[in-house]
Amino acid sequence: MSRPKLYLFAIGGTGSRVLRSLTMLLASGIKTNTEKIIPMIIDTDINNGDVEKCRNIIKNYNDIHNAIYNGVREEENQGEFFRTKIMPPKELNISGTDYGTLKDMVGYNSLDAKGYDKTRALFDLLYSNDNKNMPLEKGFLGNPNVGSVVLKNVVESAVFKEFTQDFSQNDRIFIISSIFGGTGAAGFPLLMNVFRDEMSTLNNGNYINNAIIGGVSVLPYFQVDVDKFNEGESAINSSTFITKTKAALAYYNRNLKQLVNAMYYVGDTRQSNYENFDGGIEQKNPSNFIELTAATSILDFLDYDSNANTKEDLQVESKFFEFGITTDTGVVDLNHIKRDDLKEHLLHFHYYNVYVSDYMKDALTNEKLAWCNELKLSNNYHRQNFFKALEKFTTVHYYRWLIENALDKHDRRFLPFDNSIIINEDDILKDVSDTLPVKTFVDDKKLFTLITGIPAKNNSNFFKKDYIKYDEEFSKIAQKIVALQxxxxxxxxxxxxxxGVRNIIADRYVL
Amino acid sequence: MEEFYFLFEDLNNWDVWTDTGYTTAFIILVTTSLIVSAIYYLLLGRISMRYSTMGKWFLFSMINLMLVFILTITIEGILIFDLVFGEFFPKLWIFTIINSIYSFVLYLLLSLVFKRFSIFSKFIPVKF
Structure with missing residues (x-):
């Protein structure tokens, strides 16, 4: 049987940010046990900055993936950069603007009619006036009770119907959500109940009902400026995150644990400090190590009982996972990551990105360079779309992701590589459009110390200086690549x- | 051999020149150019990319030219003409310069042959 497709539901801002980190992992070439990943973004806040960032990075990824692997058989080039296919995200947009407030959406005023007084009383009991009058255009602002009503409309949307029509027997579903906010906390249980409803009238309802479903629930890992809440400038109050998490976990324990096959929990007591925005384009939180760990749970899920096609085939009906690091450190680097494949791929990918940003354009304009000539690259290859897409991914998305993960606002920073090669970090942090390319400067010496805490092997001695030579390595293997036809x-x-990068890493690092 | 060195006015009054002068110079020319281009393409061109630039290729052509010049003037002067150091024989200088110019041309031609056996200098001095 062919490998399963993964339908990846990314709910809310956290969902989109985890998707962004996942895209980075996939770009690094980490192997995945899936034919393709189909992201399904659920967010009522269609202008959310995190969603926009996520769309852009996946588009760039796809431009590269399609140029390289269109028509290539699935088993070929496994483990290479940008290998896994990610479809353009399908957006289950239920624009809050269309609904106005919760009151408008449920037709609260019509409950004045005779015979509806008990319904109205129940509604008043469940929802405060603030809840009822809250505009829905920026999500549910930490109110899952509101979200659970509004998100029901997702299931009625055309995109959701498309998903049910495309769903095949051995496909898998994974849901990314945060437990302490509004959209994610409401969306996860709702989707689980829809998928596991045995009376479901969905297309391919039987397949969906029997599918292997996993989820990652992101526990509190950041806090926002409480003053803004106290002053009424924002509706989000991070001091309630823990209480909400406890309540939600208790609900999950009672109602969801028997529905989900693999459940991952990630969170952090060392929290990041973010500005307090009520959604919209300004809600663009920086990438965080916790989101990366949440992304690794998706890879783990794809390998989870990989021979099982449906939930009946699973050896254990439900399993629960947590992520931990052995040392409680404020700066996480590659030494703290125990998954060797992840460590290796991130290392390879970083050296690849350094080549793309600092050396590749010069190589492509060097008329005498052996590898470029062996591959018969045209003189203007550096101006063609493929190179531009590679360069964009590296300078606009990859380095920015590294900068964000290492920001001081995180109490636990992810700093796997030496970010001092980035020379315009201040400009990048001020750039609200997220389109400014990162500029880097790498000298021969720096190439040996790109990885935090793991220097590359340097064979320099009194008589000879050692260099890491990308183009020399590429030229050595160019004929073999041409021979692959x-x-x-x-x-x-x-x-x-x-x-070429793999050979360089093999020569220089012992992981 | 006289035809090969057509640019040079023959030293008809020197029998020894016709017999061995041309041949010795030709052997110096071919051997030196072969060795220098082999070093450039088959040795350095397969070890490191450091030398794979037009500048380095030209430098090696100059090394070849200088070697041919020095060897020609020394060997021809001492072994063939029995000249002593400091003795000036204008025709020998002219001949040596011609042999050196030939060495550049031969180095260029040998480059076209040897470059295909190199890894890093395969497209030097020309791309085809």
Whole structure:
């Protein structure tokens, strides 16, 4: 049987940010046991900055993936950068603007009619006046009780129907949500109940009902400026995150644990401090190590009981996972990551990105360079779309992701690489459009110390200085790449970069 | 051999020149150019990319030219003409310069042959 597709429901701002970190992991070439990933973004706040960032990075990823791997068989080039197919995100947009407030949405005023007084009383009991009058355009602002009513409309949407029509027998579903906010906390139980409803009238309802479903629930890992809440400038109060989490966990324990097959919990007591925005384009929180760990749970889920096609095939009906690091450190680097494949891929990918940002354009404009000529690259290859897409991914998305993960506002920073190669960090942090390319400067010496705490092997001695030479390595293997007869220049270039970087890392690092 | 060195006015009054002068110079020319281009393409061109630039290729052509110049003037002067150091024989200088110019041309031609056996200098001095 072919490998399963993964329908990945990313709910709310956290969902989109986890998706962004997942895209980085997939770009690093980490192997996934899936035919393709189909992200399904659920957010009532259609202008959410995190969602926009997520859309852009996946589009860039796809431009690269499609140029290299279109028509390539699934088993080929596994483990290479950008290998896993991610479909453009499907957005289950239920624009809060269309609904106005919760009151408008449920037709609260019509409950004045005779015979509805008990319904109205129940509604008043469940929802405060603030809840009822809250505009829905910026999400549910930490009110899952509101979200649970509004999100019901997701299931009625055309995109959701498309998903049910496309769903095949051995496909899997994974849901990313935060437990302490509004949209995620409401969306996860709602989706689980829809998927596991045995009386469901959905298309392929039987397949969906029997599918292996996993989820990651992100526990509190950041706090927002409480003053803004106290002053009435924002409706989000992070001092209630823990209480809400406890309540939600108790609910999950009672009602969801028998529905979900693999449940991952991630969170952090060392919290990040974010500005307090009520959603919208300004809600653009920086990437965080916890989101990366949540993204790794998706990879773990794809390997979870990989021979099982439906929930009946699973050895254990439900399993629960947590993520931990051995040392409680404020700065996490590659030494703290125990998954060797993840460590290796991140290391390879970083050296690849350094080449793309600092060396590749010069190489492509060097008319005498052996590897470029062996691959018969045109003189203007550096101006063509493929190189531009690679450069954009590296300078606009990858380095920005690294900067964000290492920000001081995180009490636990993820700093796997030496960020001092980035020379315009201040400009990047001020750039609200997120389109400004990161500028880097790497000298010969720096190439040996790119990885925090793990220097590369340097064979310099009194008589000879050692260098890491990308183009020399690429030129050595260029003929072998040509001999593969791919018939696709982009695939050749990319395979060469992959294998060349792999050789360099094998020479220089013992992981 | 006289035809090969057509640019040079023959030293007809020197029998020894016709017999061995041309041949010795030709051997110096071919051997030196072969060795220098082999070092450039087959040795350095397969070890490191450091030398794979037009500048380095030209430097090696100059090394070849200088070697041919020095060897020609020394060997021809001492072994063939029995000259002593400091003795000036203008025709020998002219001949040596011609042999050196030939060495550049031969180095260029040998480059076209050897470059295919190199890894890093495969597209030097020309791309085809």
């Amino acid at each position: 791919y018939g696709n220049t982009e695939r050749m270039v990319h395979t060469l970069l992959n294998r």
